[in-house]
Amino acid sequence: MIFENTLEFAKHLDLQDPLHKYQDEFIFPKVQGKKVIYFTGNSLGLQPKRTKAYVDEVMNDWANLAVEGHFYSEKPWWDYHERFADPLSKIVGALPSEVTVMNTLTVNLHLLMVSFYQPTQTRYKIICEEKAFPSDQYMFQSQVDFHSQNLGIQLEDAIVEIKRRDGEHNIRLEDVLAKIGEVGDELALVLIGGVNYYTGQVFDMKTITAAGHKVGAYVGWDLAHAAGNIKLELHDWNADFAAWCSYKYMNSGPGNASGCFIHKKHHNNAALPRFAGWWGHNKERRFKMEQTFDPIQGADGWQISNLPILSLAPYLASVDMFDEIGMDALIQKRNAITSYLEFILHEIDKEVDSSFEIITPSNPTERASQLSVLLHGEGRSLFDYLMQNGVITDWREPNVIRLAPVPLYTSFEDIYQFGQILKAGIQS
Numbered sequence: 486m487i488f489e490n491t492l493e494f495a496k497h498l499d500l501q502d503p504l505h506k507y508q509d510e511f512i513f514p515k516v517q518g519k520k521v522i523y524f525t526g527n528s529l530g531l532q533p534k535r536t537k538a539y540v541d542e543v544m545n546d547w548a549n550l551a552v553e554g555h556f557y558s559e560k561p562w563w564d565y566h567e568r569f570a571d572p573l574s575k576i577v578g579a580l581p582s583e584v585t586v587m588n589t590l591t592v593n594l595h596l597l598m599v600s601f602y603q604p605t606q607t608r609y610k611i612i613c614e615e616k617a618f619p620s621d622q623y624m625f626q627s628q629v630d631f632h633s634q635n636l637g638i639q640l641e642d643a644i645v646e647i648k649r650r651d652g653e654h655n656i657r658l659e660d661v662l663a664k665i666g667e668v669g670d671e672l673a674l675v676l677i678g679g680v681n682y683y684t685g686q687v688f689d690m691k692t693i694t695a696a697g698h699k700v701g702a703y704v705g706w707d708l709a710h711a712a713g714n715i716k717l718e719l720h721d722w723n724a725d726f727a728a729w730c731s732y733k734y735m736n737s738g739p740g741n742a743s744g745c746f747i748h749k750k751h752h753n754n755a756a757l758p759r760f761a762g763w764w765g766h767n768k769e770r771r772f773k774m775e776q777t778f779d780p781i782q783g784a785d786g787w788q789i790s791n792l793p794i795l796s797l798a799p800y801l802a803s804v805d806m807f808d809e810i811g812m813d814a815l816i817q818k819r820n821a822i823t824s825y826l827e828f829i830l831h832e833i834d835k836e837v838d839s840s841f842e843i844i845t846p847s848n849p850t851e852r853a854s855q856l857s858v859l860l861h862g863e864g865r866s867l868f869d870y871l872m873q874n875g876v877i878t879d880w881r882e883p884n885v886i887r888l889a890p891v892p893l894y895t896s897f898e899d900i901y902q903f904g905q906i907l908k909a910g911i912q913s
């Protein structure tokens with residue numbers, strides 16, 4: 486499509502957009518009395534208006550039924566999480582039995598590493614991306630530490646980072662595959678962020694998963710920036726496991742519950758170690774308070790504690806909304822609006838003498854909702870200007886602004902208006 490940098494054109498795109506009406510389903514903060522242009526849904530999604538009713542329902546059931554709410558609530562609490570299986574499995578491309586909700590993201594990745602990182606003296610290496618999200622780096626380090634006393638493995642040796650080439654902002658697929666081949670028999674686990682949090686680069690998860698398996702390693706994915714943002718086919722890609730948070734693109738509220746995926750092929754493997762708790766125990770027999778753990782045959786078998794229903798309620802509101810829309814419609818809008826933002830950035834860049842560069846891949850198959858902009862001349866003052874003028878973006882050291890035009894609640898008009906504010910900010 487040929488884009489235009491005009492208000493009229495942006496409004497025309499909004500009229501044609503079947504998802505435009507969803508903007509009204511969200512609550513926007515205001516700056517100077519005007520609703521903001523919100524580009525940080527990759528960090529914390531906006532609150533859907535429908536969420537409050539889901540939370541109120543739990544509050545009311547708790548008030549009216551107290552402990553009886555476990556079984557007699559509108560949505561009983563003892564199996565509340567099972568309501569996620571269908572809609573969430575569609576979002577991540579899994580079988581319903583392969584997904585569950587529990588804990589928070591880093592906690593789940595640790596638990597999954599208990600099952601899928603079982604280093605030996607000869608096969609102990611972990612491949613991750615250079616500058617992985619810090620929580621993932623700390624996790625890798627502490628997991629290796631945890632095993633190192635028994636095995637005598639060294640941190641520097643065990644964690645293998647895939648680097649960007651000099652002068653490049655993104656990691657090449659060929660370099661990931663080469664590294665997997667090179668580490669070969671020593672590779673225990675590949676665990677990468679499916680969408681890079683800093684650049685927005687989308688990795689070819691299918692190809693990387695197959696390459697990891699070929700050398701005998703497990704392959705898992707941190708999908709913090711991928712869930713609700715890109716088309717995932719976790720089952721068909723044959724990923725061993727994955728986990729994601731729900732508060733970024735999935736709009737479930739600050740620090741909220743995580744989701745995870747464990748491939749069906751592992752459900753009955755009694756040899757896989759796991760940390761167990763009563764909520765992962767045989768559902769029919771859970772309340773018999775038996776001594777021996779009998780895991781549910783599915784992702785639910787990795788659950789430990791009974792679930793925080795007040796956290797799951799907003800997550801369910803969100804999952805229901807995604808189910809109503811479907812990932813295909815969402816992705817169609819996402820592609821259009823991200824391309825429009827890219828176009829507007831290039832237009833403004835021309836008008837103001839080059840001062841920034843988009844470091845996210847320009848190839849639409851290698852990016853999703855996020856464009857990361859490296860500021861050359863400008864710095865934090867531009868970021869501050871945008872904030873003061875109602876554009877909420879995200880600043881990353883040393884000099885990057887991340888912009889996520891989330892398709893559920895960003896309009897094409899927002900993108901046009903952002904361009905005008907950006908230009909004024911650079912010229913001020």
Ligand SMILES: *Cc1c(COP(=O)(O)O)cnc(C)c1O
Pocket residue numbers: 589590591592618620621678682707709710730
């Ligand atoms: C946001 C994010 C996290 C956050 O982890 P929590 O345990 O939810 O605090 C982890 N990994 C990646 C890649 C992220 O983007």
